[in-house]
Amino acid sequence: MASVTYDHVWKKFGDFVALNDLNIHIEDKEFLVLVGPSGCGKTTALRCLAGLEEVTDGQVKIGDRVVNDVPPKDRDIAMVFQSYALYPHMTVFDNMAFGLKLRKVPKQEIQRRVEEAAAILGIEHLLKRKPRELSGGQRQRVAVGRAIVREPKVFLFDEPLSNLDAKLRVQTRAEISKLHQRLQTTFIYVTHDQVEAMTMATRIAVMNKGILQQLDTPQNLYDKPANLFVAGFIGSPSMNFFPAHLRKDGNDLFVDTGDFAVKIPEDRVKTYAPFAGREVIFGIRPEDIHNPQFAPPGIHAASVECKVDVTELMGNEIFLYMVSGKHNFVARVDPRTRFHIGDKVQLVFNMDNFHLFDPASDRENPVAIR
């Protein structure tokens, strides 16, 4: 059990900067998920911690110990690989015992730990089999078991669920969460799947292009994205963005996209008043756009006229792809909604949950206005 710290960590591959001044402090017993699109540096960050890559600059600490020059085997970590990386010529038992044998753990102790881990994962009956005789889900468990028997200070997971089918993934996700509660150890988990991140993490680090975008709890990440990238990355379907103009009208503020204008509720006017008259990017999540018939009561609703382009029935909800003038957006509405393609309809935006971003702050990745 230990905390983990990335202290101004840089990693360069030639000219390519994989990690750009990464600073993360991970508390003991925390379940931190590193999430981002492929190539964002999340796996590199994990490999630097595992000791499989050397950092170019900065310090990686496990507990209070700087581990930059410590070989992987002495870092007291265990890693579960995306490909599982089982040893194909060894039985499940030998796979799990390999690390312990190398550390000269007494035989009975090895036996005990392997059996204990196998019991936790429900793979006791597989111990004598070879990896090729196992299904994908079972292999994945063996890979996790191999990590558990080591009783490491930190568990590292590199997209361990991405080779499983959808149903098994959901099930295993819950099991890994349970495992975290049971083992009470620091977990660091890399994934590109924001659903995995949201469901398992105590905190999420969103990365893009080697830069940490935001490090926060899942709820805060969803409610208060720090910038346009995080806003677009978290949530599915992703947030709708409209380039807009912030117009002041008496005491009221309006977000004017050119095709429609929505009024900002009074309690938030103060926050945005300094930006009056400037260009902004208006963001609203599909789940905050409602069919007026089924809109929840008590919200600050703003009506917008638009045309239905495509409808997708998901069973428990409907995704509406809408067009309003030159703007396209997605709405996630009540399944009782009966709209047809080409219909001109009114939808309401829930103005309690919208986001404004300041394009002047950063051209590529505007920062949220708070």
Place this chain on the structure above:
Amino acid sequence: MFFNNLLSGKEIRFRDASGNEITRKGNNLGGAFLNSIAVAVPSTIIPILIAAFAAYGFAWLNFPGRKLLFTLVVALLVVPLQIALVPILRDYTQLNLNGTYLAMWLAHTGFGLPLAVYLLFNYIGSLPRDILESAFIDGASHFTIFTRLILPLSIPALASFAIFQFLWVWNDYLVALVFLGDQNRVVTSALAAMVGEKGQDWHLLTSGAFVSMILPLTVFFALQRYFVRGLMAGSVKG
């Protein structure tokens, strides 16, 4: 008794069609077989071991000049061994190695290594990186990884190269002729000697050559079961 003496090179007697008793000396093919085995087995194992180590190094270790060294080794593939015969023979004469098994082992090791390194490099280099990294985290050293993971996983490649090398050494005549000559005659030299000065005994050569196939065939069938498909199955995604 008859066959024993025939194969071991002792005298044999038999009656021909007209009833004359004929005495002949056997060709000692049995001895030649043993000599061939004594040459071929170490000449197969030594280069494989060296090449496996080298291939692991070239594939998975980072050291300066790795690419250049590997290119050099592969480039040696195009050098015909004939050009090395005379210089090596001179060195052997100085070292008093001519006619010994050691001379043959060294020569075949040298001639076989480039191909062995190249073949094994291709195989070992294609083993999944994750497995090695996982072993590193588990606490394995390079040597442990080599002996506990790389060697067992490379058995198909090792077996196929073993067959190549064994066949090549077994069938080799030139290298044996130059470095062994008439001492410790191997099968190929013994067969060549059977034809006789005037080429009168071709029937002996052909039947002897047929018999000499026994061992390569045995080796092939013994090793072919290691060409199991999917030895890597189950280790990584799939």
